[in-house]
Amino acid sequence: MEMVLAAAANCTGALSSNHPKTFLKSRRSSLQMRACRSGPDAPLAVSSAAAPEEPRPVRLGIMGCGSIARKVARSMLLVPAADVAAVASRSEGKARLFAADNGLRSGTRIHGSYEALLDDPDVDAVYMPLPTSLHVKWATAAAERGKHLLLEKPTAPCAADLEPILAACEANGVQFMDSTMWMHHPRTAKMRQLVADQDTIGDVRFINTMVSFLANEDFLQNDIRVKPDLDGLGVLGDIGWYCIRGILWAVDYELPKNVVALHHPVKNQAGVLLACGASLYWADGKVATFHCSFLTNLTMDLTVVGTNGTIHVTDLVIPYEEKSAPFSVASKTNFAELSTGWDPHPSKHVVTTDLPQEGLMVQEFCRLVQGIRDAGVKPEGKWPGITRKTQIVVDAVKASIDNGFESVDVAS
Amino acid sequence: MEMVLAAAANCTGALSSNHPKTFLKSRRSSLQMRACRSGPDAPLAVSSAAAPEEPRPVRLGIMGCGSIARKVARSMLLVPAADVAAVASRSEGKARLFAADNGLRSGTRIHGSYEALLDDPDVDAVYMPLPTSLHVKWATAAAERGKHLLLEKPTAPCAADLEPILAACEANGVQFMDSTMWMHHPRTAKMRQLVADQDTIGDVRFINTMVSFLANEDFLQNDIRVKPDLDGLGVLGDIGWYCIRGILWAVDYELPKNVVALHHPVKNQAGVLLACGASLYWADGKVATFHCSFLTNLTMDLTVVGTNGTIHVTDLVIPYEEKSAPFSVASKTNFAELSTGWDPHPSKHVVTTDLPQEGLMVQEFCRLVQGIRDAGVKPEGKWPGITRKTQIVVDAVKASIDNGFESVDVAS
Numbered sequence: 001m002e003m004v005l006a007a008a009a010n011c012t013g014a015l016s017s018n019h020p021k022t023f024l025k026s027r028r029s030s031l032q033m034r035a036c037r038s039g040p041d042a043p044l045a046v047s048s049a050a051a052p053e054e055p056r057p058v059r060l061g062i063m064g065c066g067s068i069a070r071k072v073a074r075s076m077l078l079v080p081a082a083d084v085a086a087v088a089s090r091s092e093g094k095a096r097l098f099a100a101d102n103g104l105r106s107g108t109r110i111h112g113s114y115e116a117l118l119d120d121p122d123v124d125a126v127y128m129p130l131p132t133s134l135h136v137k138w139a140t141a142a143a144e145r146g147k148h149l150l151l152e153k154p155t156a157p158c159a160a161d162l163e164p165i166l167a168a169c170e171a172n173g174v175q176f177m178d179s180t181m182w183m184h185h186p187r188t189a190k191m192r193q194l195v196a197d198q199d200t201i202g203d204v205r206f207i208n209t210m211v212s213f214l215a216n217e218d219f220l221q222n223d224i225r226v227k228p229d230l231d232g233l234g235v236l237g238d239i240g241w242y243c244i245r246g247i248l249w250a251v252d253y254e255l256p257k258n259v260v261a262l263h264h265p266v267k268n269q270a271g272v273l274l275a276c277g278a279s280l281y282w283a284d285g286k287v288a289t290f291h292c293s294f295l296t297n298l299t300m301d302l303t304v305v306g307t308n309g310t311i312h313v314t315d316l317v318i319p320y321e322e323k324s325a326p327f328s329v330a331s332k333t334n335f336a337e338l339s340t341g342w343d344p345h346p347s348k349h350v351v352t353t354d355l356p357q358e359g360l361m362v363q364e365f366c367r368l369v370q371g372i373r374d375a376g377v378k379p380e381g382k383w384p385g386i387t388r389k390t391q392i393v394v395d396a397v398k399a400s401i402d403n404g405f406e407s408v409d410v411a412s
Numbered sequence: 413m414e415m416v417l418a419a420a421a422n423c424t425g426a427l428s429s430n431h432p433k434t435f436l437k438s439r440r441s442s443l444q445m446r447a448c449r450s451g452p453d454a455p456l457a458v459s460s461a462a463a464p465e466e467p468r469p470v471r472l473g474i475m476g477c478g479s480i481a482r483k484v485a486r487s488m489l490l491v492p493a494a495d496v497a498a499v500a501s502r503s504e505g506k507a508r509l510f511a512a513d514n515g516l517r518s519g520t521r522i523h524g525s526y527e528a529l530l531d532d533p534d535v536d537a538v539y540m541p542l543p544t545s546l547h548v549k550w551a552t553a554a555a556e557r558g559k560h561l562l563l564e565k566p567t568a569p570c571a572a573d574l575e576p577i578l579a580a581c582e583a584n585g586v587q588f589m590d591s592t593m594w595m596h597h598p599r600t601a602k603m604r605q606l607v608a609d610q611d612t613i614g615d616v617r618f619i620n621t622m623v624s625f626l627a628n629e630d631f632l633q634n635d636i637r638v639k640p641d642l643d644g645l646g647v648l649g650d651i652g653w654y655c656i657r658g659i660l661w662a663v664d665y666e667l668p669k670n671v672v673a674l675h676h677p678v679k680n681q682a683g684v685l686l687a688c689g690a691s692l693y694w695a696d697g698k699v700a701t702f703h704c705s706f707l708t709n710l711t712m713d714l715t716v717v718g719t720n721g722t723i724h725v726t727d728l729v730i731p732y733e734e735k736s737a738p739f740s741v742a743s744k745t746n747f748a749e750l751s752t753g754w755d756p757h758p759s760k761h762v763v764t765t766d767l768p769q770e771g772l773m774v775q776e777f778c779r780l781v782q783g784i785r786d787a788g789v790k791p792e793g794k795w796p797g798i799t800r801k802t803q804i805v806v807d808a809v810k811a812s813i814d815n816g817f818e819s820v821d822v823a824s
Contacts, residue, residue: 291618342727
């Protein structure tokens with residue numbers, strides 16, 4: 001329970017003044033943030049001064065040094081429960097450069113192969129931002145060595161390939177979590193409360209998500225997300241993942257009954273998707289649509305329309321600013337007299353957080369790992385369950401695109 | 413040209429101080445507004461003091477006294493170029509009550525039948541908010557008597573039925589315009605500039621519209637929009653019309669190549685649509701989706717996503733407030749360093765107007781009628797052209813719903 005309070009306090013700061021221990025964690029977090037700027041080994045010095053009742057930090061290994069790893073590594077340095085113990089790349093030089101560039105502490109172990117990282121006995125958990133085609137091999141291997149797993153999305157090339165990963169995690173009692181960072185933003189929790197509130201939103205009937213960014217020529221030629229042998233799902237696996245997750249989130253993870261892809265998907269010459277979309281249907285009549293693209297301006301919309309209310313968020317995946325995130329709610333909206341306006345107007349909300357959403361994700365992951373490692377708690381089944389459902393819907397959309405936009409039943 | 417300036421000034425007030433004539437019009441407009449409150453015959457007194465070079469107001473007949481007629485009648489009283497000369501209902505008592513309830517001047521002629529209104533030689537133009545199933549008969553009859561026609565949407569039960577109406581207007585040299593009021597809001601013009609601006613939005617690639625309101629039990633049982641013999645298109649003809657118009661507007665009225673309805677349309681026991689949607693496809697790869705519903709909270713979204721930018725408006729059809737209307741634009745949006753935010757943030761815009769959008773619609777309609785009546789100008793072909801395209805797409809969506817969500821080619 002204390003951990004939960006502490007987590008909440010790190011998100012919003014609301015509890016700091018009443019909880020001395022929480023304040024200590026927050027203070028330590030901000031010290032670490034400053035330490036990152038002044039020198040790579042400062043965090044260790046702070047760490048040794050931690051309150052004795054704090055659980056030991058989770059010793060994390062970063063396995064792969066892509067650009068997304070930089071952002072997540074930065075957030076790990078902000079989380080007291082996380083210690084970046086090791087980093088691995090296929091070349092030791094690249095791993096060493098990554099450690100130096102990203103302010104990792106001087107004692108961070110540098111591994112020149114993924115195998116070496118997995119053999120490192122002083123690594124509790126692995127963050128794995130490798131290309132998706134490598135996930136089955138390496139994520140399974142990590143779980144089999146007893147490493148807890150924070151896995152970048154898309155988690156596998158298809159749902160069938162995800163199963164051995166999840167099975168290995170379950171068999172080895174390690175925590176699995178995918179790296180969908182916005183799930184951990186306190187805005188998401190706040191919106192969840194409202195979506196679940198019959199009085200505010202009522203029954204959710206329609207959902208729309210649109211996520212895109214304008215990839216430059218270098219991305220479209222060279223990024224792993226346009227390469228069939230690396231991230232073969234292309235835009236569908238990358239930001240389509242967020243669209244589908246957002247939709248599933250809005251319906252509390254009830255799988256749709258069937259899925260129909262939108263026409264006119266855009267593919268590159270290698271057949272990798274650069275833009276696509278779909279409509280999703282539930283047995284009770286709920287409908288959702290989404291569209292994702294590497295070919296249009298940055299857009300990150302989620303709209304949830306219920307019988308009683310509507311929620312709009314336009315920066316779902318990456319908030320406009322790291323420390324505050326807006327959304328708006330229209331509820332029980334009538335027309336003004338003679339339909340000359342709205343009554344009431346939608347209300348605007350802003351949710352603040354001290355830690356960036358990647359930090360909150362790392363914090364939650366570490367909290368679960370600490371429970372398993374130090375207190376014999378079982379792995380949290382919610383996270384692999386949500387990942388599996390997301391991957392199942394990705395599969396269905398891909399199948400509908402491949403079969404000429406016919407309806408595809410979703411296996412549950 | 414003066415008319416254009418005056419129209420602009422009435423929208424925004426921006427030109428008032430430099431244009432005495434414009435100021436006079438604005439002043440008269442606000443006098444009329446006050447006159448409505450103090451007594452029904454005040455506007456005539458003001459009218460006799462109008463500057464001599466002003467064209468005579470258009471003598472309007474309101475044909476049908478439904479609830480939407482109240483809103484449009486109110487706006488007519490705010491427009492100097494409009495004079496509500498007559499009102500008709502199937503019963504004289506109902507027409508008389510409407511005139512009294514809505515502050516029409518004491519000299520307004522009351523007709524107990526639609527025929528009588530069309531026979532009234534002192535009526536230049538007719539505003540017709542009759543149930544859609546009556547449009548073919550009465551709109552055609554109006555045009556054949558030389559009455560200019562402001563016709564409520566949906567303009568016909570199907571595109572084929574619209575043709576005799578448009579043909580009659582053309583044959584008789586009268587102006588046709590449908591009553592899609594938000595088309596005339598200065599916000600729409602401002603957004604049009606941006607959508608057309610390659611630098612700001614670039615090529616439009618994806619559009620989404622969602623329009624809904626939660627109809628109450630009385631509406632769902634008794635409103636003409638749920639009756640197969642009155643407005644048989646149901647939600648598709650009512651607010652789906654706005655969705656489709658918004659999409660066509662965003663692509664500068666280029667018809668899509670094909671249309672596929674969303675699954676799970678909701679119908680009442682009589683088979684009238686209460687909720688539905690579709691995806692639309694253009695030959696060049698543009699995609700649009702829409703959803704409309706009588707069964708969810710008030711929602712009025714239009715999102716236009718281009719290569720360079722994205723426009724969001726969330727109160728498209730009826731702005732939150734009558735006198736100001738917001739929208740936001742994200743353009744050339746990059747990620748902040750390490751993808752920790754957006755750079756730049758979307759910009760927010762507010763467009764103000766003195767006249768409500770229905771007033772601007774009436775003003776534009778009257779301007780066109782005055783040109784035809786007083787200066788031999790030809791009817792503006794833009795408006796019937798846009799109406800025809802909207803009705804064609806409505807047809808295609810309806811056909812796709814009826815054929816089990818198969819793709820329907822759009823006849824151009």
